[in-house]
Amino acid sequence: MLSLRYYRYRFYRFIYSRRRFGHRRLTVGVLLALVLAGVFVAVSFMDYFSRGNEWKITLLQADIGKEISLSLEEYVAGVLAAEMPATFGLEALKAGAVTARTYALQRIIAKQTLPGTNAHVSSDHRVSQAYRSVEQLRATWGMAKFLVAWPKIRLAVTSTRGQVLTYNGQLIDALYHSTSGGVTANSEDYYSTAVPYLRSVPSPWEEHSPYWRTEVFISWQQLTDGLGLALAPQELAQGKVVPRVEAYPNGRTKALVLGEHRFNSRQVRERLGLRSAWFTLEPNPQGVIFHLRGNGHGVGLSQYGADGLAAAGYKYDDILLYYYPGAHLVRSYY
Structure with missing residues (x-):
């Protein structure tokens, strides 16, 4: 890839070329305008380049049995809207976005697909993570709620773009549930395997949950x-x-x-x-x-616990590292 120094050199040669301009110098104002325009184009291109390399995920729409391909970030937004109340604090929603992204990316990288399909995940929460499209959310929420809730969901996703949880350099199994009931479970207490980052921790911030x-x-x-x-x-x-x-x-x-x-x-x-x-x-x-x-298996992050911590002023990274002790928050792509 050619360096920025090369393009800067070609830019100034163009500016001072007698073939294109009848004089050797442009006014400061025109030169500044051209420079700013160039910066804008360069930034836009780099943003497009990074988005062009975004992961894709194949989703089985369980209600109609159709497989669709969509960007990972679009999928995460649909999961977050289906799995967590949009009334939750923004930091709790950010934590939810990271867990949803980690779960999905783990399946993509491992090339895991559902039996008899090419899909990585299903929209059925009993199989994978719940998912709702923008159209489904409009119909379920109504336009008034959608106009308030959807931008908040999108903000939680975009502000954590590419961020996932790892342990010893590997993506974690980012299990989560609605409400622990006061204490989360060790992984081996519900599943068969002891996982070092899925340890029981107190979670007393959930009393506002209807499932407490x-x-x-x-x-x-x-x-x-x-x-x-x-x-x-x-x-x-x-x-x-x-x-x-x-x-x-x-x-x-x-x-x-x-x-x-x-x-x-x-x-x-x-x-x-x-x-x-x-x-x-x-x-x-x-x-x-x-x-x-509580509500759910009790392992990993408690969604209502995360909301309680967000209300107490904790940031999403603190919330995640509390519920997944020993894990690391990293950015896998931009």
Whole structure:
């Protein structure tokens, strides 16, 4: 690539060329105008050049089964709008943009695709990350909300452009969830592998979450059917088998024990369709009330926790490095 010194030399030769101009000197004003114009063109070109090298991602639109290709930054904006309330603080949204970008870029670089497709990700949150297009957001939010919320989402994305999280030079598995309930989970407490940057941390800034504390009633019949237990519901109703909960040292639920049967918290959550894997029990003759704390698997960044920290004045990089201890925030492209 030719250096800026070369182009500067050619520029001045052009300016002072007698073939193009009838005199050797231009006025200072004209010269300054030309220089500024040249700077503008150069900056615009470099910006275009960097955007031209932006990563592309293939998305499966789950509702219609169509695959589309879009820029990574456009995808991140659609994920952020679908995954986090636009009413959140800007620093929380920035943190959300970085986690969404890290997750997506990891799949692109690893060339991971969904089974039977060429898509890296799905718009279905149960498969990948939730995603909504601009058209879907207009329809869902309405124009009045869209005109306020979308610029905020875009600002969170553009101000963190290219930024991702790494650990030992590799992109992290940037897991996140809605609400931890007060303490996030160690990765091995929900999944099977201990990950050094997915450690349990206190997260008491989430009390404004609608999922901070919830409860759901499940009948004994629903419980035995859902868990696939060969127990008569009457045994539970009559107290012959008393359910009990085991907990980890951080207080989160470890397992549900029913007689000789033991189910870890993830199994209970997924088989019974619970909002959270952190629960306590309140049995009665008809069934059991699950007192739930939080929403989601509880591993990694808590979205409502991030919003609470943003409201307390913390910046997005502080938020990210708190929920992913030992990770590094780096810029992968410009």
